[in-house]
Amino acid sequence: MLSKRIIPCLDVRNGKLTKGVKFQGNVDIGDPVESARHYYEQGADEIVFYDITASAEGRGIFLDVVEKVASRIFIPFSVGGGINTLDDMRAVLLAGAEKVSVNSGAVKNPDVISQGAAAFGAQCVVLGMDVKRVPKSEAIPSGFEVVIHGGRKPTGLDALEWARTGEALGAGEICLNSIDADGTKEGYDLELTRLMVQSVGIPVIASGGAGSPDHMADAFTQAGASAALIASIVHYGEYTIPQIKEHIAAKGVKMRMVW
Template identity: 75%
Template sequence: MLSKRVIPCLDVRDGKLTKGIKFKGNVDIGDPVETARIYYEQGADEIVFYDITASHEGRGIMLKVVEQVASQIFIPFSVGGGISSVEDMRAVLLAGAEKISVNSAAVKNPKIIADGADAFGSQCIVVGMDVLRVNKSEQIPSGYEIVIHGGRKPMGIDALWWAQEVERLGAGELCINSIDADGTKDGYELNLTRLIAENVRIPVIASGGAGNPQHMVDAVTKGRASAALIASIVHYGEYTIPEIKKYMHDQGVKVRMVW
């Protein structure tokens, strides 16, 4: 059995680490470069970096910050935000990332997934899905809708259909961001995570809502996720990554321990 991954997420705005609730009310809370280094030293399995306003502002990602983070960590590093072409992907990889995360750009131009997978391999392509719970309908039979531009624009696309479509196009991994759970610390949206994980063959990362280590255990057991993304609980010092991993280990979850 593969170890379950613990992945801190750095949301970055104007070069600063930021955090909000349900994609709103973001406040700046620190330096992403220093924070990434600390999480690497604590035993994080990967780091995810999102330039959260790049797509909405119609600009490219902040490559200088990517380079600075990459110089401080020696674990897989996934970068997203404002990536809309294979050339953007190449620039991010050359800046030090191992994986590219596409979200809004992939919804607007699904071909970017296939083009990226062809150019760099499926293992490099992560598709982020920002998902909002809605009433079930003929258009949204799962009851979960894809939203883009940092939660600003509902797309009328069913989340389960989209997950299966991006797998077909060549994505190597999915990151399921629940807008309803984001920043609430009430736990991951397990129904959504399990729905996606049980209907695709690629790894699924649960994202949004972690408030304590049990929520992470639930994400990788009840939610069938391969990894759990965390933000607030480590950014604000409520738990350290070693504490989270020890709890998960003690609950019978296989994780990479750093003793």
């Protein structure tokens, strides 16, 4: 069995590490470069970096910050935000990322998924999904809708159907963020995560809502996630990554322990 992964998430706005609740009320809380190095030294399995306003502002990602982070860590590094074309993907990978997360850009141009997979390999292409609960309908039978532009624009796409489409186009992984749970520290949306894991054959990263190591353990054991994205609980110093991994491993979940 593969080890489950713990992945700190760095949401970046104007070059600063930021955090909000349900995609609103963001406040700047630090330096993403120093935070990335800190989490790497603690034993994070990967780092995810999102330029959270790039798509909504219609601009490219801040490559200088990506380069600085990449120079300070030596674990897989995934970058998203404002990535719309194959050239955008190439620029991010050349800046030092190992993976590219496409979200809003992929909804608007699904071919970018297949183009990226063909050029760089499926393992480099992560389909990022920001998902919100809505009433079930003919168009959205699962009751989970994809929302883009940092949670600002509903798409009318059913999340499970879009995930299957993304997988067919060549995405190698899905990062599934629940807008409803984001920043609440009340736990991941296990129903959404479980449905997603059952719908696709590629790894699913649970995201949104982690408030304790038990929440991550639940995402692994109850919903089948391959990895868990975390933010608030480490950004605010409530837990260290070693504490998180030790707690989860004690529940019988295979973790990569490096200290």
